[in-house]
Amino acid sequence: MTRTIFTNVTLIDPEALTETPGTLLVENGHIAGVSGAGEALPSEGAEIVDGGGHCLAPGIVDLGVKICEPGERHKESFKSAGQAAAAGGVTTMVMRPDTIPCIDSPETLEFVTRRAAEASPVRIAPMATLTKGREGREMTEIGFLTDAGAVAFSDGDKVIANTKVLTRALTYARELGALVIGHPQEPGLSAGAAVTSGKFATLMGLPAVSPMAERMGIDRDVALVEMTGARYHFDQITAARALPSLERAKGNGFDITAGVSIHHLTLNALDVGDYRTFFKVKPPLRDEDDRLAMVEAVATGLIDVISSMHTPQDEESKRLPFEEAASGAVGLETLLPAALRLVHAGHLGLPQLFRAMALRPASRLGLPSGRLTPGAPADLTLFDPNAPFVLDRWTLKSKSKNTPFDGQRMEGRVLGTWVAGARVH
Secondary structure, eight states: OEEEEEEEEEEEEEETTTTEEEEEEEEEEEEEEEEEEOOOOOOOTOOOOOHHHHHHHEEEEEEEEOTTTTOOOTTTTHHHHHHHHTTTTTEEEEEEEOOSSSSSSHHHHHEEEHHHHHHEEEEEEEEEEEEEEGOOOSSHHHHHHTTOOOOBBOOOOOOOOOHHHHHHHHHHHHHHHOEEEEEOHHHHHHTTTOSSSSSSHHHHHEEOOTTTHHHHHHHHHHHHHHHHOEEESSSOOOOOOGHHHHHHHHHHHHHHEEEEEHHHHOOOOOGTTOOOGGGGGSSSOOOOHHHHHHHHHHHHTSSOOOOOOOOOOOOOHHHHHHSSSSSOBTTTTHHHHHHHHHHTSSSSSSHHHHIIHHHHHHHTTOSOOOOOOOTSBBOOEEEEEEEEEEEEEEGSSSSSSOOOOOOEEEEEEEEEEEEEEEEEE
16 A cells, blocks of 8 residues: 655645645545644655645646647647646646547547557546537537547537537437537637737737627527537636626526636736737637636636646747737646736635636546545645746747747746656656
């Protein structure tokens, strides 16, 4: 029996929403006991990890990570993504299915699962596409893919425009209890957009989209959820105008949750500045009022999940005119320090933060992690929330270095990451 005791740590409990000094015991890959300051846990034969008074929290469950294997391994592989995740305190990557080829068959899913087990030091929970080829015409074999290990179904940022196809897929998913993840945008309005509409977009002369496109996408999908009774998660809510629709849907008792990316919580439309393509993401960065509304929605629990929306892009696809450059940013290693900006600014407490980054994504997907209760997997991260540093993108473990935080002053360093009680960073 392997035993590890974490002493002299501040326990961040996202279930109880507490932040208290204490000790945690791990046995055979699971949490075996938690005690407060001054209370003893049996330590005979155990490895002692002295946390130095720093924070011990459940490992982050990052919902919506793109790993570019198969098809674009030069951008990111299971090995490099796993190393980046471990360095960022992420113990479970929920993998998006928008690979080349996409994950739309049990055979492709089996390949992904096998490669992940071979190469990644952290857990990978794969999603599968909702329609074949992400083409929005014919739904995938949701039952077979669920049996093969898919934790959710999504066509990523390709919105299914055919409402009848989406309705059939949602109905079938409901019968199987499968979770569907949607991208709330009106596809006609958002096609080709590079920034959010407004005075700044006009001055820059870039194609823009109104935040109302997100509101329209949410309203349509909520209506379909009401009609079918499906389990549904919005991957990214980014506009203040979309929040009333989300609030009404939850108030009506629909099985709906929502997420937001760390970039939309910590950056705004003005950060695009002099056409800096590392700040081009999808949906585009919003105005400051929208950003503050998202922060408030996370604090109140209206938005359930914070994720990195890790999207690796190589230099060639980013070193282009802004309109032509690829969308997306890496975020596995920057998720925690960027999120700690919200804590240092007084918007969130650490337990609230890990509720959104660990407990709620794990619960939504039916995973046992994301908590510090006895019996839960010992997926843990030890971090110093106040350690200052200047981010150098070339030190990131991801193969792609397209981060908007390059050169920025940040606070919060991961000191150690454990998966099933084994140290991986």
